[in-house]
Amino acid sequence: MLLLSIYIAFFALLAGRVYSLNITVPGMGNLTQTQFLKLSDATLISVCGQTCTGADTIIAACGTDEGCVCANATAQAVYNCEQCVFTELIKENRPMPDVLSGNQVVLTSYKTACAAAPLNVTIPAEFVTLQLPSDWDGPFGQGLTTFTTAVYLASALIIGGGAITVVNTM
Numbered sequence: 001m002l003l004l005s006i007y008i009a010f011f012a013l014l015a016g017r018v019y020s021l022n023i024t025v026p027g028m029g030n031l032t033q034t035q036f037l038k039l040s041d042a043t044l045i046s047v048c049g050q051t052c053t054g055a056d057t058i059i060a061a062c063g064t065d066e067g068c069v070c071a072n073a074t075a076q077a078v079y080n081c082e083q084c085v086f087t088e089l090i091k092e093n094r095p096m097p098d099v100l101s102g103n104q105v106v107l108t109s110y111k112t113a114c115a116a117a118p119l120n121v122t123i124p125a126e127f128v129t130l131q132l133p134s135d136w137d138g139p140f141g142q143g144l145t146t147f148t149t150a151v152y153l154a155s156a157l158i159i160g161g162g163a164i165t166v167v168n169t170m
């Protein structure tokens with residue numbers, strides 16, 4: 001699997017650190033900085049695993065330095081991971097396999113966690129906003145109207161999670 005940095009959290013705990021970044025993802029509760037980039041889907045891991053591992057390595061290297069976790073370079077890497085997954089899901093035309101994969105909610109939660117006191121770090125919007133792929137040239141999925149597609153994408157961006165199903169026969 002991707003993320004081995006649970007050890008970091010473990011040692012941080014052992015060292016008696018009270019402060020850790022709580023990334024509150026709806027439906028997932030509080031996640032630590034070492035948990036929120038997990039990919040569970042084999043295809044996504046094969047396509048984006050390297051990108052996401054890159055982000056995880058940076059986060060792991062930050063250790064208990066939360067300012068580092070929220071820094072631009074880290075945010076860029078986190079964004080690259082989620083954007084890669086988001087782009088791949090659109091390319092494959094399928095819903096998110098889980099809440100943490102290619103989900104705007106993850107970036108928003110990360111942003112919120114960094115913005116909270118005592119850190120108060122504002123991550124630049126470009127690092128916490130998923131973009132439609134530049135080569136996305138129309139309806140997202142066969143048989144979907146542009147309107148349905150827009151609604152579907154909006155739902156995917158806003159809600160996230162496994163409850164979204166596309167009815168391909170529409």
Ligand SMILES: *[C@@H]1O[C@H](CO)[C@@H](O)[C@H](O)[C@H]1NC(C)=O
Pocket residue numbers: 022024030
């Ligand atoms: C989740 O994180 C929030 C914000 O940091 C904190 O107030 C809350 O106590 C945490 N909840 C749990 C169950 O740890």
Ligand SMILES: *[C@@H]1O[C@H](CO)[C@@H](O)[C@H](O)[C@H]1NC(C)=O
Pocket residue numbers: 018019020021022030117118
């Ligand atoms: C994060 O949550 C843990 C418990 O889940 C709590 O001990 C810690 O103080 C929280 N950190 C922040 C910044 O809210």
Ligand SMILES: *[C@@H]1O[C@H](CO)[C@@H](O)[C@H](O)[C@H]1NC(C)=O
Pocket residue numbers: 072124
């Ligand atoms: C982070 O990036 C933003 C926008 O790209 C920039 O304005 C800001 O100065 C950067 N912060 C640091 C500490 O480099």
Ligand SMILES: *[C@@H]1O[C@H](CO)[C@@H](O)[C@H](O)[C@H]1NC(C)=O
Pocket residue numbers: 116117118119120
């Ligand atoms: C963070 O913001 C809170 C509330 O706005 C403020 O009380 C606190 O002093 C700030 N902390 C830092 C380190 O800027």
